Amino acid sequence: MENNSQVVFQLQGLNDSLTNRRIYFSLALTAYLGTIFVNLTLIVTICLEKTLHQPIYIFLCNLCFNGICGASCFFPKLLHDLLADAHVITYAGCLTQMFATYSYIFCEFSTLTVMAFDRYVAVCQPLRYRALISVQRVAQLLLLTWCVSLMETTAGAILLARLPICGRHVPKLFCTNWEVVKLSCSDTAANSTYGFLILCFHVSQTGLILFSYAHLVQTALRSHSGRRKFVQTCLPHLVTLLTFTASLLFDTLFSRYGGSSIDVVQNALAAEFLVVPPFINPIIYGMNLQQIRTRICLRFTLRTKENR
Template identity: 70%
Template sequence: MQNNSEVVFVLQGLNDSLTNRQMYFAFALMSYLFTIFVNLTLIITVCLERTLHEPIYIFLCNLCFNGICGASSFYPKLLHGLLADSNVITYAGCLTQIFVVYCYVFCELTSLTVMAYDRYLAICKPLQYPMLMPVQRVALLLLLTWCFSLLETIIGNILTARLPLCRRHINKIFCTNWEVVKLSCVNTNGSSIYSLVLIFSHSSQIGLILVSYIYLVQATLRLASSRKKFVQTCVPHLATLLIFASSLMFDSIYARYGGGGTHQLLQNLLAAEFLVVPPLINPIIYGINLHQISLLSSSVLGRCCNFFLFKTGFSKMWFRKSFM
């Protein structure tokens, strides 16, 4: 078998006619641009408005930034593949895509765990919250979130990169660790054991989130004053968790046990759901539910539009004066 560095993978799933692929390209491009737009809008809104410089909104910005990274690991290669004659990716490119995709997944779940811990402190211990969640602790939690996610991803990538490969056809529109491991010529017990470690680790995180919500619900039932805060920040967080976890679980189950008789377009949509839906939906859920963010987002967008119109109008006036 040739050196892995010389391998070029063939990504299957984009074998439709050129007309259909052009239509898919238009939808994918609009989805990608809208995902970037809604996430950046929320990030900019929080950064510009001092009243939103609180831990929960800082963690939310981190979640949106991670969503942009996750979407950017998938859409650019997809858009290129939709217009290319053949959808291929180099071995280095495949490992890079795997790295970014899995870092996004791990960081998303860890961020949601940190946000659940923050909500637990804010609602169950409101008087001690400023002391328990100072700026230094917020920064430390963000640092640990990214370091933990990067470490998990690096270990997984190293284990995958060491495997000699006998085949080069990936039955997906993007690279995943599981699809590359299936192409190996040798025993993959090391990768399987590490997968079990990851499952245990992230199951523990989900367990911590559930325990946090048990205490949150108890506090909400006991104190009427905490109900508004619970609805404003915990309901969007819970919706985000359910959307992400269900998307990821469905993709994992389908990748291993899904039937080959499913229509190819449906297979592609199901495979990419966890990379498409959460980054698009998360900022919308928070923006709709948090009245403060909705108003400030509208205000920021209005100011940006007015600035753009002013600049455009100024340019037109300058052009007329100069050339007429």
């Protein structure tokens, strides 16, 4: 650890000869500010409107807050590197970025799983919904979501921190566990095993959600109210899940099988899970959930009239 504390990694995701850096900086800054804006708009709207103090909207607040955390562990460093000549990060900074990134990933999966359970009960067992999804149960599920995510991330960080680092070059825009593990000069079997177990766990989460949705679709098609619930709340959740899973899968495959060549476009696509889901999730829900859409439009209309 004494040697590791002196390590400074070279991030090679941005080509040194990259032109038009200010244009990329403007685009990245706009994307980051846009992500913060749409997520905060949804969070503030739900918090201020008492009619929206329902389990599905509380879980949605948690999803939006996690999206802000995910974007914030990527964009600030990227914005700095786009204007800097040297794209470096300290060992402590790399560990911190990885901890924040994987906490976001695990919390996203856990939140989507909890939301899937909420939608399953709402559509398939509507008469028992209030009993099964009580205020206490919502608080317990949120606490469980964050505790499990932080425990998963902490275990991975401990396994990584014990490894001596021999390399310095990270061929990505940001630090990832797999890329740093490959720079170690000791046995990484424990890290690989843990990574495989975590992968299986979250893949099983995704499979469980999809399986529940298969049953949910059958139930929803039986009635008009069920179909309406599915289109308004379940379909956005399904799109969110598939978008996040596909983005994360691309990054995983790129890290493990992308080869040693460094391409800016590939690196940008590999960071998609930190850029796209946090931005489009509140938009998808804001457009599909009528109550949220109505409240947001009403607030902007009133604010416009006040300014006049």
